[in-house]
Amino acid sequence: MESCAIVLLCALFTFAKQATPRDTCVCELADADQLFPHDKLSTLEDSASKCNSNVTPQKTLELESLLLGLERRLPQLQGDVSMLEREDDGDLYGVLSLQVIENEIMDIKQLIDKLNRTTLGNQRLTTNISIQLNDLKAEMQELEKHDTMQVIKSRKANQHLVKDLEQCRKGKNPSGPPTESPHGRCSHGQFLNITGARVYTAGEYPGSYPYGAWGRDPKPEAGKEAWYWLVLMTSNNRYSNYVRRYSSLSALVVGVSSPGNVQIHSSNPTTNTIQGPNVVMYGEALYYNCYNLDTVCRFNLTSKTVTTVQLPRGTRYNSKGNYCHLEECYPFTDLDLATDESGVWVIYTTKQDFGNLVLSKVEENEPLTLGQTWHTSVYKQAVTNTFMACGMLYATRYISRDLxxxxxxxxxxxxLERFNIGILIHKMSPNIFSLNYSPVDQMLHVYGDSYMVSYKVLFG
Structure with a gap:
């Protein structure tokens, strides 16, 4: 039995040695997709960057400046010609006057020539940019062919779907009229978003005054509807004693002030002068934090008089209740004045509110008084600025140097309080030292690091 088993094992072993080895399987992998053209994408990014650098707000401001200069020179020439007609003695005086008028005409001609060159340049720029944008669009569509996983296509489909769903929701459940604040009627609807910067300028004193505020009077005198105001912190970035007026946005941008400074006091700082950058103008009067006091001052620009209203006991002032972010606090921002469709407000904090924001309505009475007061649950030092719009208080916080x-x-x-508004402001400078809403044109006026910037508020 054992010998049979041994013979069988030997036979199996011999068969295994004689069997041919199994054939090897080889697979060839061929990638049908073309390599992604990274060089072409880099070229497109460079072209887009050049487009952005060519189209700047300064080009529009340059055109506005030339038009403003021409607007001012023509009446002056007309006045000089009228004077010559009245007082020409036919002799030396007439010759000298004609020489002056000839020089003025030459200056105006040079101004018109420059204006024509600038206009033609802008027209060429517009044409070139339009061609470049069409080329960029075509090249981007070509690059989309490499999107084999259909990411871009899916995103576009999702965007259309979201839009269709939103339209469907509005059609099925039409929204009712917006809730109206008892302090102001808001016909624009709900605050939805803001645009990019519409105005960006260093104004009359580029780089000189980091802290300040600017804007428009929501309740202007007749004939001053287009005027702008500017307050600069001229002493230690903390104090000021005057407000500067401009007859138009163009005048503010190019630094032509008329009627110039309206002075609160000859000394700076002193009793009833301005402390901190958060000031506003309403009804031809400037509202601000009185120097060295927990008090709101109102300076009447017509009568040159100051009236005050005391804030509640325990109000923090003299840089003890500032706006802040993680890296720094903004000195002397204890009191923040704001305007909206209904008038003037003051935002501050008190000891008994443990540093949370407090909001009070400032009533336009004689004497000045505080109206209703609201207490919030948002901590002031977690906020960088606030503004009012249609009876709603909005607060901002620092995200980065750009946002x-x-x-x-x-x-x-x-x-009702909300902590999830999520509207981003794309900053033109790292800090926002003052932020005012103008109900005249629904603009947000920002001042920070010597720059004036404005954004359009979008309501729906």
Whole structure:
């Protein structure tokens, strides 16, 4: 039995050695997709960057400046010609006057020539940019062919789907009229977003005054509807004693002030002068934090008189209740004045509110008084600035050197607070030292690091 088993094992072993080895399987992998043209993408990015650098707000401002200069020179020439006609003695005086008028005409001609060159240059720029944008669009569509996973296509489809769903929702459940604040009627609807910067300028004193505020009077005198105001912190970036007026936005941009400074006091700082950058103008009067006091001052630009209203006991002032972010606080921002469709407001904090924001309506009475007061649950030193719009308080916070976020709102009509607004402000300079809303044109006016910037508020 054992011998049979041994013979069988030997036979199996011999068969295994004689068997041919199994054939090897080889697979060839061929990539049908073309390599992604990274060089072409880099060229497109460079072209887009050049387009952005060519189209700047300064080009529009240059054109406005030339038009403003021409607007001012023509009446002056007309006045000089009229004077010559009245007082020409036919002798030496007439010759000298004609020489002056000839020089003025030459200056105006040079101004018109420059204006024509600038206009033609802008027209050529517009044409070239239009051609470049069409080329960029065509090249980007060509690059989309490499999107084999259909990411871009899916995103576009999702965007269309979201839009269709939103239209469907509005059609099925039409929204009712917006809640109206008891302090102001808001016909524009709900605050939805803001645009990019519409104005960006260093104005009359580039780089000289980091802290300040600017804007428009929501309740201007007749004939001053287009005027702008500017307050600069001229003493230690903390104090000021005057407000500067400009007859138009173009005049502010090019630094032509008329009627110039309206002075609160000859000394700076002193009793009833300005402390801190958060000031506003309303009804031909400047509202601000009185120097060295927990008090709101109102300076009447016509009568040159100051009236005051005391804030509640425990109000923090003299740089003890500032706006802040993680890296720094903005000195002397204890009191923040704001305007909206209904008038003037003051935002501050008190000891008994443990540093949370407090909001009060400033009533335009004689004497000046405080109206209703609201207490919020947002901590002031977690906020970089605030503004009012249609009876709603909005607060911002610092995200980065380039971004600020409108993150919080408080409805004075309902007392409802929201901490998830999520509207981003693309900053032109790292800091926002003052932020004013203008109900005249629904613009946000920002001052920071010597620059004046404005953004359009989008309501829906």
């Amino acid at each position: 600020e976020e409108i993150f919080y709102s408080f409805d004075t009509a309902t007392g």
